[in-house]
Amino acid sequence: MNTTTNTTRRDFIKTTSMGAVTLGLGGILPQFSAASYGQIAGANKRVRVAVIGVNSRGGALASNFANQTDFEVACICDVDTRAIAKCAKTIGAKTKKTPETHQDFRRALEDKDIDAIVIATPDHWHTPAALLALQAGKHVYLEKPVSHNPHEGEMLIEAAKRHGKVVQIGTQRRSWPNVVEAIRQVQSGVIGKVHFGKGWYANNRPSIGRGRVAAVPGWLDWNLWQGPAPRTAFRDNIIHYNWHWFWHWGTAESLNNGTHMIDLLCWGMNLKYPTKVSSLGGRYYYQDDWETPDTQIATFTFGNRATLTWEGHSCNPKPIEGSSAGVIFYGDAGSLYISGGNDYKIYDPKGKVIKQVKNEVAIDPTNTVSPAQKLDAIHILNFLDGIRDGAPLNMTVEAGHQCTLLMQLANISLRTGTTLNTDPSTGRILGNPEAQRHWTREYEPGWEPKI
């Protein structure tokens, strides 16, 4: 391990963040790029990663990890052989070295030369795959949401402690310099005491229609795709991506996008678990197989300290405050708005903008899976520092569980039509056996996750 080069890179990251503070309106340093990190990183032994689930987000992560000199994308795994071929080709062209490929990711776990696993599968596989990786002695970069149900999140926290490996969660805004700076402003009282925060997401997702039972395509291992989820017949409108809208595998827009925003609110306002959660909404826009709400409002109360709300509009893209995703902190001496990007604005109590910090890192709007690659690289390098130096992670598994759990509680409230009373020290549901039933799920026999 070369501590000098790592220290240098960390100092650079620190300086970059502080640059944003001192530059004020200027945002983060314009010369910042993944390539810059590459030059600073030096020639340490590279951390060899296997990326699991590469159709979309995982493919972008594989490219981003491959951009970092200190990582080697040594292995690509997917149950879809087409996704493997496409991603392996991209990585091979980028690195001039063809990665290993497996349709069954458990073969990568057996490989002693793999140090870390990057998981970007559908949500029902998140915790189960992470637990298998930890048991195999691998570090884990896990996409949000941490889990499919609250019990899994608690298991993952326990497993991360037990196996002593680094687990970082893919809520990458935790590492974006201007977002970090905005949160510090809220925490340091720049807008006074904050008692209310709201987050939102808007999109114009089309109908997914009515699926039909169909023959499993030759390119797909449907049994392994389902993994821990009880078996169902293959239908032709689930794969890829549409699984998000089925409770059996997905977790709704609230965990797909809300997790990012509720995390920012809890982080800024130093909130952990609520005392009450309530959520309403439904599938209103189309009559099709989509089960989760396309319109949802969730409210979280934290004793007499604060209230948070989150609004999801999956089928009406009208921006709120000019942005399709974002958060606002309402304080007694002003308000602070983060657009969902690497920027923020502070308003005085009369609503006048008194400070604006803009993003200056190139964001590619044509890349819908990873528009902010260069910013996401900071999160990836923080994972590297965690592995190599034991550096603190910007997003821990505990914080990942917390924001995931809040949205899971919102979904449980919506699905049971009840307001949940929750224990503020654990987030667990008090009373309400019907709601408590959703704390875990039914698993396919033989596929139950274990610590």
Ligand SMILES: NC(=O)c1ccc[n+]([C@@H]2O[C@H](COP(=O)([O-])OP(=O)(O)OC[C@H]3O[C@@H](n4cnc5c(N)ncnc54)[C@H](O)[C@@H]3O)[C@@H](O)[C@H]2O)c1
């Ligand atoms: N952090 C972010 O900003 C961000 C952005 C997009 C997606 N995501 C997360 O990434 C995850 C993937 O989302 P997506 O949009 O790429 O979904 P997707 O359906 O397009 O891709 C999922 C991939 O996982 C593969 N897969 C399924 N089961 C597998 C298994 N057992 N082993 C190996 N591969 C398996 C599928 O074949 C597919 O290629 C989701 O959990 C989502 O929440 C995060």
